[in-house]
Amino acid sequence: MTLKIKSLTQYKNTYRESVQKPEKFWAAQARTFQWRKRWEKVLDWNFDEPDIKWFIGGKLNITENCLDRHLKKSRNKIALIWESNDPSQPHKEYTYGQLYEEVCQCANALKAMGIKKGDRVCFYMPMVPELTIGVLACARIGAIHSVVFAGFSANALADRIKDAQCKMVICSDYNSRGAKNIPVKAVVDEALRKGCRSVKTVLVQKNTGESIRMKKGRDRWWHDEVPKRKKACDAEEMDSEDLLFILYTSGSTGKPKGVVHTCGGYMVYTAFTFKNVFQYERGDIYWCTADIGWITGHSYIIYGPLLAGATTMMFEGVPTYPNAGRFWHVCEKHRVNQFYTAPTAIRALMAQGDEWPAHYDLSSIRVLGTVGEPINEEAWNWYNEKIGKGQAPIVDTWWQTETGGILISPLPGLHKLKPCYAMLPMPGIQPCLMDANGKEIRKREAEGLLCIKFPWPSMIRTTYGDHERCRQTYFSTFPGMYFTGDGAKRDSDGAYRIIGRVDDVINVSGHRIGTAEVENAINEHEDVIESAVVGYPHRIKGQGIYGFVIAGKKITNAAKFKKEVHAVVTKVIGPIAKPDKIQVVSGLPKTRSGKIMRRILRKIAAGDTANLGDTSTLLNPEIVEEIKKSAAQAV
Numbered sequence: 001m002t003l004k005i006k007s008l009t010q011y012k013n014t015y016r017e018s019v020q021k022p023e024k025f026w027a028a029q030a031r032t033f034q035w036r037k038r039w040e041k042v043l044d045w046n047f048d049e050p051d052i053k054w055f056i057g058g059k060l061n062i063t064e065n066c067l068d069r070h071l072k073k074s075r076n077k078i079a080l081i082w083e084s085n086d087p088s089q090p091h092k093e094y095t096y097g098q099l100y101e102e103v104c105q106c107a108n109a110l111k112a113m114g115i116k117k118g119d120r121v122c123f124y125m126p127m128v129p130e131l132t133i134g135v136l137a138c139a140r141i142g143a144i145h146s147v148v149f150a151g152f153s154a155n156a157l158a159d160r161i162k163d164a165q166c167k168m169v170i171c172s173d174y175n176s177r178g179a180k181n182i183p184v185k186a187v188v189d190e191a192l193r194k195g196c197r198s199v200k201t202v203l204v205q206k207n208t209g210e211s212i213r214m215k216k217g218r219d220r221w222w223h224d225e226v227p228k229r230k231k232a233c234d235a236e237e238m239d240s241e242d243l244l245f246i247l248y249t250s251g252s253t254g255k256p257k258g259v260v261h262t263c264g265g266y267m268v269y270t271a272f273t274f275k276n277v278f279q280y281e282r283g284d285i286y287w288c289t290a291d292i293g294w295i296t297g298h299s300y301i302i303y304g305p306l307l308a309g310a311t312t313m314m315f316e317g318v319p320t321y322p323n324a325g326r327f328w329h330v331c332e333k334h335r336v337n338q339f340y341t342a343p344t345a346i347r348a349l350m351a352q353g354d355e356w357p358a359h360y361d362l363s364s365i366r367v368l369g370t371v372g373e374p375i376n377e378e379a380w381n382w383y384n385e386k387i388g389k390g391q392a393p394i395v396d397t398w399w400q401t402e403t404g405g406i407l408i409s410p411l412p413g414l415h416k417l418k419p420c421y422a423m424l425p426m427p428g429i430q431p432c433l434m435d436a437n438g439k440e441i442r443k444r445e446a447e448g449l450l451c452i453k454f455p456w457p458s459m460i461r462t463t464y465g466d467h468e469r470c471r472q473t474y475f476s477t478f479p480g481m482y483f484t485g486d487g488a489k490r491d492s493d494g495a496y497r498i499i500g501r502v503d504d505v506i507n508v509s510g511h512r513i514g515t516a517e518v519e520n521a522i523n524e525h526e527d528v529i530e531s532a533v534v535g536y537p538h539r540i541k542g543q544g545i546y547g548f549v550i551a552g553k554k555i556t557n558a559a560k561f562k563k564e565v566h567a568v569v570t571k572v573i574g575p576i577a578k579p580d581k582i583q584v585v586s587g588l589p590k591t592r593s594g595k596i597m598r599r600i601l602r603k604i605a606a607g608d609t610a611n612l613g614d615t616s617t618l619l620n621p622e623i624v625e626e627i628k629k630s631a632a633q634a635v
């Protein structure tokens, strides 16, 4: 059994041992899994290349650990509960035995359609059970899954398919979200018209049943291909460092990067953190409301919970459909014990009034979690009082797509909580704060740039197809360290509070959006000459997107122009990247080397124009006054 820490003293001792002898610590955790062949060496690493390998020489298949391993004792235990978007529809349940069989059938279908170990398979699907089944089927046969969030546009999807050279796309006909049905297959068709020559097959799951086009020779139905297959499929033997999946995420440059995770280390770390952070007990019902299109869904809907033999829930819908009580209704209906969501959802539901949660019996909830962005004190207090009734500790979990699993978090019931603090590092995690000169800040109470000094099993290995980019982005700013891109504060107890990104990444509703990506998209509008995008404080989303735009002609109708910009951004990236505010300007503040001074734009966007700092190094200081004056005209 993976270690489960039960007291603060045990945490302190475990932490000390884990950083003194990390290899011994992680080997002890790894031994609790099923390996085809034991590793020869626990760890080899250098952060200069970077070259990071865990459990070297070990052979395994992660799905044998998620599924087969539980069959003896828990064949009839519920592995997965699926709750429909439509509350009048019955929910679905899959026991470990059923999930095993469906994953095997899908794995056999993929093999029959020519998918082999190492091939990349792209998923573009709503939150349906087939997404979990398909992802695990890939892992079963050693194919590498690349899940793309179904809110991305055809362009964004095509870029990701091409970058990973995917051989197959698995999608649904439509996505049923709230009161709307959104086309999915049609977006895939459009993406595939953009030169995705690697794709040989599209496997389509019938979700809403509305009519779609099927291309002969390329497109196949899930219901024709999967159910007829054998219900057993030998798992492919994988090396510990073989690729498990690619997940694209935004950075400070225009092109999203494919973060790569590998089999052995990811398995050990996600299972360990799941058990400890959520203090999962046998029989508990665990619900994470994230979408599987993001890392949270990968690690804490699918892999972590199933590795731990837990009951995990998937929700197809949105928090406010059919009304703002939906989350709480689902918690009551399934007697949810651990509930994990994002601050943006908490803020949105808080704004709907206290009567919604008051209406439901939430007494089953033992642990509440948040992830994705800093949580403000007001939202933390509301979550604590109205949902947890002061009885359920909140775990504010800090981590990233690149970290694979939770790195800094309270352990519920063990740590004395401080609102808005992610608190203390998980065992084996060695965070530190750096100053702008590249020196580690040794003082306990401090603020600085958050880095991690030592590898952990589920850390990023490379960015797909471009290792140099991985080195540059994460390992070059502070040599010998992994740089997170976040700023953080540390208090006198050594507890961490995450402040937010220090690079050109905006965190909108917990989703990472690169400013350069949005700028490139805005610039595709025919009347736009140049644009600069920054984040600004937003009541519900945490951060909103603010675009300063230079137009090639006089804009007489700003609202119409904004609509057009939205249409372009939706087409290039997807609706999640639409700017909340657009301000038309005649120039942008630039340094003599031509770099946009975003610091000034951020202040103007936040309405904080009293002290803009030193503008004397600007090429065009006069523009600042003009932008300040016209800020009121932003729409």
Ligand code: PRX
Binding pocket: 249, 294, 295, 296, 370, 371, 372, 373, 374, 375, 396, 397, 398, 399, 400, 401, 402, 422, 484, 485, 486, 498, 499, 500, 501, 507, 510, 511, 512
């Ligand atoms: O800025 C941090 C913020 O989200 C970023 C990572 O985004 P992504 O890779 O999309 O993964 C989100 C889900 C793990 C981080 O660099 N972030 C994540 N969790 C927190 C957070 N900021 C503050 N508090 C958190 N708990």
